[in-house]
Amino acid sequence: MPAADAAIDALRERIPSSPILTDPDVTEGYRRDFAKDPDAGRPLAVVRATSTADVQEVMCWASENAIAVIPRGAGSGLSGGATAVTGGIVLTTELMQDIEVDPVTRTAVVQPGLLNAEVKKAVAEHGLWYPPDPSSFEICSIGGNAATNAGGLCCVKYGVTTDYILGMEVVLADGKAVRLGGPRLKDSAGFSLTKLFVGSEGTLGIITEVIIRLIPKQAPASTVVGTFPTVADSTQAILDITRVMRPAMLEFMDRASIRAVEDVKRMGLDVDAHGMLIAQSDSPGADCSREVEFMAEAFRNNNAADVFTTDDPEEGEAFAAARRFAIPAVERKGTLLLEDVGVPLPALPQLIERIEEIAAERDVLIAVIAHAGDGNTHPLIVHDPNDAEETARANLAFGEIMDFAISLGGTITGEHGVGRLKKNWLPSQVGEDVMDLTRRIKSALDPQNLLNPGAMF
Amino acid sequence: MPAADAAIDALRERIPSSPILTDPDVTEGYRRDFAKDPDAGRPLAVVRATSTADVQEVMCWASENAIAVIPRGAGSGLSGGATAVTGGIVLTTELMQDIEVDPVTRTAVVQPGLLNAEVKKAVAEHGLWYPPDPSSFEICSIGGNAATNAGGLCCVKYGVTTDYILGMEVVLADGKAVRLGGPRLKDSAGFSLTKLFVGSEGTLGIITEVIIRLIPKQAPASTVVGTFPTVADSTQAILDITRVMRPAMLEFMDRASIRAVEDVKRMGLDVDAHGMLIAQSDSPGADCSREVEFMAEAFRNNNAADVFTTDDPEEGEAFAAARRFAIPAVERKGTLLLEDVGVPLPALPQLIERIEEIAAERDVLIAVIAHAGDGNTHPLIVHDPNDAEETARANLAFGEIMDFAISLGGTITGEHGVGRLKKNWLPSQVGEDVMDLTRRIKSALDPQNLLNPGAMF
Incomplete structure (x- = not known):
């Protein structure tokens, strides 16, 4: 595929500080998440983004070349939300791991690659607690948690990921980066776009930063x-x-x-x-x-x-x-x-x-x-x-x-997301009218269907 | 306006069980909410909907006749979100007041016209508590609370309205009624559409039912x-x-x-x-x-x-x-x-x-x-x-x-919504790219701009 090779070479020039992997032995490790989707494709490349600016460059490049982008956190997903597709690239945010804790507003600004356990540890140093606790908390990333609206064991009392995401920076399909919400406990200005992106499984944009709400440390249980x-x-x-x-x-x-x-x-x-x-x-x-x-x-x-x-x-x-x-x-x-x-x-x-x-x-x-x-x-x-x-x-x-x-009036997924493994059941849960609503939003935000094609829909 | 009169007559035939008010002395009381917007228009009619089916009929009729619909709860809004527009109608859900409390799942299914205080009272009979408490809780409706993502005094500890809305029924611009979410504490299936509609100020659909999360009654303070x-x-x-x-x-x-x-x-x-x-x-x-x-x-x-x-x-x-x-x-x-x-x-x-x-x-x-x-x-x-x-x-x-x-990195509205009084400031808070995103979602869901035109945008 010389055209594809040329495109990847061009991408390398645009994001010199973000490693691009193309060796099949290496990219093999990025073809599947923990769902081990048997239908995983072979990506052209794996981009290990190191900055929001580079994620923007990737999406501009993807738009120009009509190349699919599979966003990936730590790859611990269980529904095939990060399954690679042939002809597309995988964009992992695993190298983006900064965190800044503000104990006065009790919030933290976190890059998506930081693991849930690392977030918990960093905020605990300030006597604070980030409740959501997927069983995989030691190996799953906060970006993936936001993308799937992850849950966990303490959610029965403390709620799920969306309850703790106050804002985010997200790169859209066309490469624009937008800031949604902010470190404010209350904000009724405009649509609740932050909440829409939480749980959208990388189909609407790539989360490059989240602002999380923290609470005082949990009393001993x-x-x-x-x-x-x-x-x-x-x-x-x-x-x-x-x-x-x-x-x-x-x-x-x-x-x-x-x-x-x-x-x-x-x-x-x-x-x-x-x-x-x-x-x-x-x-x-x-x-x-x-x-x-x-x-x-x-x-x-x-x-x-x-x-x-x-x-x-x-x-x-x-x-x-x-x-x-x-x-x-x-x-x-x-x-x-x-x-x-x-x-x-x-x-x-x-x-x-x-x-x-x-x-x-x-x-x-x-x-x-x-x-x-x-x-x-x-x-x-x-x-x-x-x-x-x-x-x-x-x-x-x-x-x-x-x-x-x-x-029984239930859901096909409480906390893992729909991904590719469960997408055939989504219409029978939510109904065709809601699927239509969902598709209209997807088309409005990603008309070329570049972002995580095949997931959810 | 004989054409408009004919249209209203036709609407009367379609929704015989929902009163339609056209006497200007009576509709005067529905032209403004508590923001007392000086630019309020004169509506063709005020529809006091009594059922979801009638709200659907109204939206089908509005689509066919290209007539704007201003959704209205109790009219206690403070940003002009329910200001009437000339040539449009006001659709109030004030007569829809049913509530069904399920103490086992600790949820309640509530029609939009029930006042916040009435919701609190109904659930208290089961030893339960609905926390959000706008200062106006005795005169504001739960539908309006959901539409504006209302806050209150206890939110500093207990969160805002969106944190308590698990699902809803909403009538879209084309008259379709969809059910979003449900009485489940965790649900990662598809986009978080419930959360998108909360705080959308009637610009994306008309909320005809909400499913709220309840918690055990508050300890004495x-x-x-x-x-x-x-x-x-x-x-x-x-x-x-x-x-x-x-x-x-x-x-x-x-x-x-x-x-x-x-x-x-x-x-x-x-x-x-x-x-x-x-x-x-x-x-x-x-x-x-x-x-x-x-x-x-x-x-x-x-x-x-x-x-x-x-x-x-x-x-x-x-x-x-x-x-x-x-x-x-x-x-x-x-x-x-x-x-x-x-x-x-x-x-x-x-x-x-x-x-x-x-x-x-x-x-x-x-x-x-x-x-x-x-x-x-x-x-x-x-x-x-x-x-x-x-x-x-x-x-x-x-x-x-x-x-x-x-x-200062703040918001123009923490809990009242943008409505008409604050819309000129929204772009400078969220930025043009977020406004563009917002408009794309609005156009995808309400291409004729029938729902609350002039609010937020």
Whole structure:
């Protein structure tokens, strides 16, 4: 492709300080995110942008040459939002990692490549806290968090990424960089464009900076853990808790997840239980122990065995870590198709029950973990990609779970985004009229369809 | 206008169950919102919609006849967002007042005409709380709150309207009704269209239902009040507090506001003080008294006299009510041009100082109240509309305050919206590129410019 080569050479001249990778052995590592999309293409190049100005140059160049640009954060996405396309380039913001914390306004200006954990650490030095905590917080970037409106474990009380993004700088399809919002807690001037770009998965622009809202550091959390003889008992305990109080965490693991974690970690988890709940309260003072005792009582009222409470944050964190470890633990049993369906809370028991049936019907292992307090579940569908027949069954289960979540008034994705893996289900969730609205906005902002083509639509 | 009359007659036949008012004596009451826009036009009719289906019919009819539609909630807006235009109609949702509370998912489905206070009351019956609390909460509607992304006093801790809107039903320019979002705490499926419509001031669609997020009822608040010898002392106290903790309320009144309230209420406020702060903590248990004592200490450290604390919620509410009463109290001195500028917190002292200078330079009374904890101020510019010269000076001050807020990295509107009164300043706040982006979205969704033409743009 000499024309393409010439175009890449021209790009090199325009952005001398941003590395451009073209060696196929190197670009191979940028073809897929954690969704391991089997349909990933081969990019012309990978641009490791080092500045907003260079991202602007890339988009000007892409517009002139009609070349698709796949924006990429840390590549930890789970829906194929950063899958490379043949003939396009991948633009990663992984090298852009500055952060400036302003403790007086309790905000920080952050470049997109900084990892979520690094953001948390930098603001903690000022006694501040950035709540959103995807399980992947040690390896996912704040830019990717903003692009997917990422969630996490504490969102049940503290909200999701969009609740903490006050403003951003974003490079549009035509190469213009605009500043949206700012370090102001209140701003009703014009459309809420910041909020529109959060969760737009790189299809409307490339986020080159975010302004995040911070809150005073979290009080030490107390934890309650319990195992249940049936899934129904554990989901009833969830409802008994959430109708009265807001836990700082309320996580569910089913038997397959418990066993997968216990296989590796040897924590002494009850491998005969059908459900485990891990809940936390971070309310201050006496309220904390009152809330933990209330939750422990809700566990016991629903037949929990081994109800364990602790006010030692490290001991509590060990259980949260076990829950976060569930995905890698289950992954040892095979390749995962990772679901992210959510439903209104009262429908949670129905959803988990139906997932068990689908696993049986399709004869695949499905381990279920859930941010149970907000109705967001992660069924992990295990399969061997070299077994075409099993893979086909896993894919059927993947679709059936989304179909069922939609039928319950739920969502196909609570926090991972639509990407390429779930886009065929988006119309049946939101309806054709909303798809039309979505396409009109996309066309208005990216008429050449240069930005992340194939994702979401 | 026989053609217009015929069109209205045709509309009557299409929506027999929604009253259509055409008597000029009656429609007069719908020509302006609380901004009292002097340029208000004379509408062909006022439609009091009673259902989503009728709003759809109205928009189909408006599209066919190219007639502008001014959406209107309770008419309590302060930026002229609901000013009528000649040749158009006003569509008010004031008759749509249903609410359905779901205590298990802690959400409510609400029609737009229900007043904010009525929403609070309905959910309180289930032990729940809808936080956003504009000072006008007893007379403003939830639909208008959503359309302007309204704020209030508790937003410093609890966030603004957009943080509580999980979904909505909205009628588009072409008459289609779409459902966005839903009763799910997490949803990353597709663009965040719900958030785009919040704060779009009726220029993109007509909100016919909102799904709001509720939280458990607020703990009883303790209050601390203090008066300061200088504005600078009070703003320093604000910064000393917000850098450490999150009060549940942190309100400022300047001397002119204190005096205006005292004139009417006779509460014994110190009319020689140059600033008064009213702060609250609603943290549970011992944390509440600890926070109140911390704030009282910050007051004293900044030369406050008469620092008064109370854990009696009713006594505290009397001070909050005094603060909310400041606007009507100042209004007794003349007609108000009501500002809503916000700045990053450290710039608050500069802003208030400059407002005092502008008042002196332009020889108009400007009383300043502020949601000080989030940097959002309401300078109230008093003038006599029958005095053309004074009105001109007031208008100059109005613009100069916005210009100065913009120069400090602030916003022209923290919570009231742009409407018609502030639209000339929007481009200088957000820049031409963002205006272009905004116009592209507006054109994509409302190509005929039927929805609230003249507002925001």
